[in-house]
Amino acid sequence: MLSLKNISIIQGNFQLSNISLDIAKGEYTVLMGKTGCGKTTILESICGLRKINSGAIMLNDQDITSMKPAERCIGYVPQEGTLFSSMDVRGNLSFSLRIRKWDKERVASRVNELGELLGIGHLLDRNITGLSGGERQRIALGRGLAFYPEFLCMDEPLSALDEPTRDEMYSLLQSLKKELKITALHISHSMSDAEVLADKVLKMENNQIIE
Amino acid sequence: MGKNQLETKTSFKAKSDWPFLLIMGIIAATYVILIVAMMLADMTFTSTGHLIEALKSEEIQYSIKLSLISCTITMLLSLVVAIPMGYFMSRYEFHGKRLLDSILDIPIILPPLVIGLSLLILFQTAPGRFLESHVRITYTVYSVVIAQFMVACAFAVRTMNVTFSQIDSRQEDVALTLGCSKGQAFWMVLLPQAKKGILTAGSLAWARALGEFGPILIFSGATRMRTEVLSTTVFLELSVGNIEAAVAVSLIMILAGFGVLMIVRLFGGIGFFKSVD
Numbered sequence: 001m002l003s004l005k006n007i008s009i010i011q012g013n014f015q016l017s018n019i020s021l022d023i024a025k026g027e028y029t030v031l032m033g034k035t036g037c038g039k040t041t042i043l044e045s046i047c048g049l050r051k052i053n054s055g056a057i058m059l060n061d062q063d064i065t066s067m068k069p070a071e072r073c074i075g076y077v078p079q080e081g082t083l084f085s086s087m088d089v090r091g092n093l094s095f096s097l098r099i100r101k102w103d104k105e106r107v108a109s110r111v112n113e114l115g116e117l118l119g120i121g122h123l124l125d126r127n128i129t130g131l132s133g134g135e136r137q138r139i140a141l142g143r144g145l146a147f148y149p150e151f152l153c154m155d156e157p158l159s160a161l162d163e164p165t166r167d168e169m170y171s172l173l174q175s176l177k178k179e180l181k182i183t184a185l186h187i188s189h190s191m192s193d194a195e196v197l198a199d200k201v202l203k204m205e206n207n208q209i210i211e
Numbered sequence: 212m213g214k215n216q217l218e219t220k221t222s223f224k225a226k227s228d229w230p231f232l233l234i235m236g237i238i239a240a241t242y243v244i245l246i247v248a249m250m251l252a253d254m255t256f257t258s259t260g261h262l263i264e265a266l267k268s269e270e271i272q273y274s275i276k277l278s279l280i281s282c283t284i285t286m287l288l289s290l291v292v293a294i295p296m297g298y299f300m301s302r303y304e305f306h307g308k309r310l311l312d313s314i315l316d317i318p319i320i321l322p323p324l325v326i327g328l329s330l331l332i333l334f335q336t337a338p339g340r341f342l343e344s345h346v347r348i349t350y351t352v353y354s355v356v357i358a359q360f361m362v363a364c365a366f367a368v369r370t371m372n373v374t375f376s377q378i379d380s381r382q383e384d385v386a387l388t389l390g391c392s393k394g395q396a397f398w399m400v401l402l403p404q405a406k407k408g409i410l411t412a413g414s415l416a417w418a419r420a421l422g423e424f425g426p427i428l429i430f431s432g433a434t435r436m437r438t439e440v441l442s443t444t445v446f447l448e449l450s451v452g453n454i455e456a457a458v459a460v461s462l463i464m465i466l467a468g469f470g471v472l473m474i475v476r477l478f479g480g481i482g483f484f485k486s487v488d
Binding site (some may be wrong): 047048049068069070072074075076078082083084086095096099100136143144146165198 | 389
């Protein structure tokens with residue numbers, strides 16, 4: 001499904017080299033590691049937001065190394081949601097569909113579907129300001145899933161949440177796993193994220209990924 | 212805890228905050244008082260009669276009209292240039308960026324007179340003369356706009372650079388993964404967030420253009436009913452000793468500038484114009 005083949009990333013004084021990784025279809029992988037170890041860098045290069053210096057990134061046996069982020073069909077849930085502040089919830093959820101020029105009815109029904117799936121149906125016409133951390137994460141998740149991506153990248157999606165909200169998100173992510181059979185890479189520094197959600201746990205130590 | 216320790220703790224008194232706040236307050240207030248006093252002095256120096264007389268004068272009517280039109284064109288041109296420039300400066304790292312940054316500051320640090328002189332010389336070079344042989348620029352209204360633009364645009368560029376730099380590029384990154392090209396991410400995600408900054412940049416450029424005098428005097432001359440803007444009027448009226456009219460026109464300029472400032476405050480600007488709340 002997704003594989004990194006000996007990729008190297010050099011960024012100022014920071015360097016990652018010969019990173020390889022394989023994620024099978026339908027597998028929910030949690031990548032663990034300390035802050036600053038380069039987890040986010042790897043995730044960003046998978047999404048196409050960061051150039052890699054060597055190696056290859058394959059998605060479904062297609063080489064996506066030099067593809068634009070827009071063409072990779074990878075859903076991205078950034079740290080703390082990073083919702084579009086100039087749009088309401090509906091605007092955020094429908095963004096990728098409007099870019100793809102879906103017709104209005106199809107967009108509306110997909111947005112409603114996402115609203116129901118993620119338990120945010122009652123928020124659709126709300127502004128972004130004033131939403132809780134959990135609500136923001138759900139919307140960010142919905143926005144990343146809207147266009148039926150092949151693969152989902154989540155960067156510490158739960159780290160900014162309080163304990164009860166995190167538990168709610170656990171059950172949401174578990175049900176999404178079951179219903180949508182999403183293939184995902186979830187970055188985290190929390191052991192419990194891995195224990196509750198992961199089909200496979202990877203660790204980053206000394207600039208290398210180990211299973 | 213020993214008895215002595217307890218005593219020192221309870222008997223410790225911090226110095227009073229009053230002398231500090233009082234001195235800081237007096238220093239700060241002096242400046243505000245000076246500004247307000249200046250405005251008040253202008254007002255006592257003129258009367259509604261003088262103002263009406265000034266407004267009735269055909270020359271002054273022309274200069275008000277030219278000022279409003281040229282400032283608005285300058286503002287629009289400045290925004291057209293400042294938005295892409297601010298985007299590149301805030302979103303890309305490239306060789307020579309620091310040099311470019313310094314070049315962009317030249318119009319801000321150069322004396323305005325020198326800008327006027329340099330423009331005049333520029334239009335005396337071969338390409339300048341070629342252009343002039345098709346469209347007359349120097350000493351026409353076009354030159355007024357160019358002279359205003361050269362200075363005003365630098366301020367708009369600064370403001371747009373700060374505006375875009377303050378906006379985290381992460382939202383644009385997300386937009387890219389959702390299917391946007393860089394252009395779409397710019398129009399749909401970055402620009403809507405920069406509304407206030409654009410308003411600030413525009414009004415700053417407008418206000419700068421209104422106050423521009425030196426470059427216009429040299430590059431456009433001070434011909435009545437042709438290249439006379441409000442700042443030129445003040446100068447011309449003063450030079451013939453008509454202080455009342457000069458003050459009346461100054462007041463018109465103050466009101467116009469203040470009006471623009473208020474509009475920006477109303478919509479909430481950034482940077483120079485940021486209001487206290």
